[in-house]
Amino acid sequence: MTRYFVWNASVFLCLGFAYLLFSGRQTPIIWDGFILFFILSTIGALDQIQKKHAILRNYPVIGHLRFWLEFIRPEIRQYFLESDNEKLPFSRNQRALVYQRSKNLSDQRPFGTIDDVYKPGYEWLNYSNAPITDELPDDIRVEVGQGSCSKPYSISLFNISAMSFGSLSANAVLALNKGAKLGGFAQDTGEGSVSSYHKVYDGDLIWEIGSGYFGCRKPDGRFDIEKFTQVAIDPQIKMIEIKLSQGAKPGHGGILPAAKVTPEIALTRDVPMGVDCVSPSRHTAFNTPIEMLEFFSLLREKSGGKPVGFKLCIGKPEDWFAILKAMIDTQLTPDFIVVDGSEGGTGAAPVEFIDHIGMPMRDSLRLIHETLIGANLRSRIKLGAAGKIISAFDIVRACAIGADWCNSARGFMFAIGCIQSRTCNTDMCPTGVATQNTLRQKALDPVDKGTRVYQFHKNTMHALKEILAAASIRHPSELKPNHIMRRDENGVTQPFSKHLLHIEAGALLQTEPSLAFTGEYAYLKAAWNTANPKNW
Numbered sequence: 001m002t003r004y005f006v007w008n009a010s011v012f013l014c015l016g017f018a019y020l021l022f023s024g025r026q027t028p029i030i031w032d033g034f035i036l037f038f039i040l041s042t043i044g045a046l047d048q049i050q051k052k053h054a055i056l057r058n059y060p061v062i063g064h065l066r067f068w069l070e071f072i073r074p075e076i077r078q079y080f081l082e083s084d085n086e087k088l089p090f091s092r093n094q095r096a097l098v099y100q101r102s103k104n105l106s107d108q109r110p111f112g113t114i115d116d117v118y119k120p121g122y123e124w125l126n127y128s129n130a131p132i133t134d135e136l137p138d139d140i141r142v143e144v145g146q147g148s149c150s151k152p153y154s155i156s157l158f159n160i161s162a163m164s165f166g167s168l169s170a171n172a173v174l175a176l177n178k179g180a181k182l183g184g185f186a187q188d189t190g191e192g193s194v195s196s197y198h199k200v201y202d203g204d205l206i207w208e209i210g211s212g213y214f215g216c217r218k219p220d221g222r223f224d225i226e227k228f229t230q231v232a233i234d235p236q237i238k239m240i241e242i243k244l245s246q247g248a249k250p251g252h253g254g255i256l257p258a259a260k261v262t263p264e265i266a267l268t269r270d271v272p273m274g275v276d277c278v279s280p281s282r283h284t285a286f287n288t289p290i291e292m293l294e295f296f297s298l299l300r301e302k303s304g305g306k307p308v309g310f311k312l313c314i315g316k317p318e319d320w321f322a323i324l325k326a327m328i329d330t331q332l333t334p335d336f337i338v339v340d341g342s343e344g345g346t347g348a349a350p351v352e353f354i355d356h357i358g359m360p361m362r363d364s365l366r367l368i369h370e371t372l373i374g375a376n377l378r379s380r381i382k383l384g385a386a387g388k389i390i391s392a393f394d395i396v397r398a399c400a401i402g403a404d405w406c407n408s409a410r411g412f413m414f415a416i417g418c419i420q421s422r423t424c425n426t427d428m429c430p431t432g433v434a435t436q437n438t439l440r441q442k443a444l445d446p447v448d449k450g451t452r453v454y455q456f457h458k459n460t461m462h463a464l465k466e467i468l469a470a471a472s473i474r475h476p477s478e479l480k481p482n483h484i485m486r487r488d489e490n491g492v493t494q495p496f497s498k499h500l501l502h503i504e505a506g507a508l509l510q511t512e513p514s515l516a517f518t519g520e521y522a523y524l525k526a527a528w529n530t531a532n533p534k535n536w
Helices: 002-022 028-049 054-058 064-081 092-102 168-181 225-232 262-269 289-302 317-330 350-356 359-374 392-401 410-414 446-470 522-532
Strands: 123-125 141-144 151-158 158-160 186-188 204-209 236-241 253-256 276-277 308-312 336-340 382-386 405-408 486-487 494-495
Touching: 002 028, 028 054, 054 123, 092 446, 123 392, 123 410, 141 382, 151 158, 151 236, 151 336, 151 392, 158 359, 158 446, 168 204, 168 446, 186 236, 204 225, 225 236, 236 336, 236 405, 253 262, 289 308, 289 317, 317 350, 317 359, 336 359, 359 382, 359 392, 392 405, 392 446, 405 410, 410 446, 486 522
Parallel strands: 158 186, 158 405, 186 204, 204 236, 236 308, 308 336, 336 382, 382 405
Antiparallel strands: 123 486, 141 151, 253 276, 486 494
């Protein structure tokens, strides 16, 4: 009977308070007690009737405590149980760093590192005994499209990664674009297209176009070149990015249910109200790697000569090799490639895709960087990297592997108030960042949070300059894998290059290009030999 104790006690007390009320003792306390225990008694009765939850039938009333504890478990773990450097998916130290820099507070820490510097995987940068003492430039930038575009773009080394209006609230988009304008860096629109909120502060935009062609689509969902041209010629848009895949769910499409397609989202995405907004799993504007490169050339022309590139999370290596072979055969190249890693992702995705689909960013970045060198194409194509980039050291490491610049999504979400509640898919975001609920997003002040976005970028870039100066490096393009050391699984210290793919310049243009893949990367030979530029 202990399983029913709380319910039985509630019924007994309810009857007791009812007796007192009928006896004429109608005081507020007695009324409150009667109402409370009447409600608990009713809940217990309903628990016995329902058939959905066995635990409630066996433990009426008290069984609800289990669901409540389960509901608040993430918050309890985050605030009371997890350590400062436990990454789920970002550690408290990582989040604190963003919060401090976005608020212009000191990011210095006392009493030494809390990292275990002797654990496998620990990494550090080799500094110089002759560090640079003169001031490095305040704004480190990279030229994209130089030599191939009439309107190349000088992009900051640190930018806002792709996040759509619809996934983000209107106020979040406003805050991010205000920060981008103040700091002179770029905001990627995400595949949800260019909304009116992206244009309020006139911050630089990278227009991402996914397989749904939102903002440049025909009624049947296919690509519309005329609508594309109307949007692309806007001077606020600096580059065009075609999304082949994204780190959170590569190879997976998406559906925004009709109930969530607000009038603003319908207008922005150029989709009808009352109909599911579908983003297919693959493009229809091109079917082969060669067709894709020809498509890029068309977009570059119609946009008035702006840089055009694509974003992908690598899956099968032969698919990337097919694109590379198409570049070699046609000598048509994108102006840039954004490498998204499987560790990335801001919104919701199926569990298996988040955990087990797609190649991590560092592996993808190195594969693309080195094979472009092997094809003598690296100088024509700039590489952006995205995937859990928060700190200046994250940027340094990505550049050492092969990136020209870096993007961050969740870092800038933290800057505008995200607390990693991981409720992005519920429309119940507690800070108004990832919700379309008008009341919830009002809590996010875009003016204040826009300043924080700017300050996070500014202070991160300042930290980057200090790191480069300490290593006697004037520009991140000078970073090489040997600048970073890593402790391997056996506790042995080795340069980062020992863990990375290396291909000699032009090696993939030789008679037997697959021989460029040696040692532990020999498995890529078969992928190279089977890759077909005329088919995926």
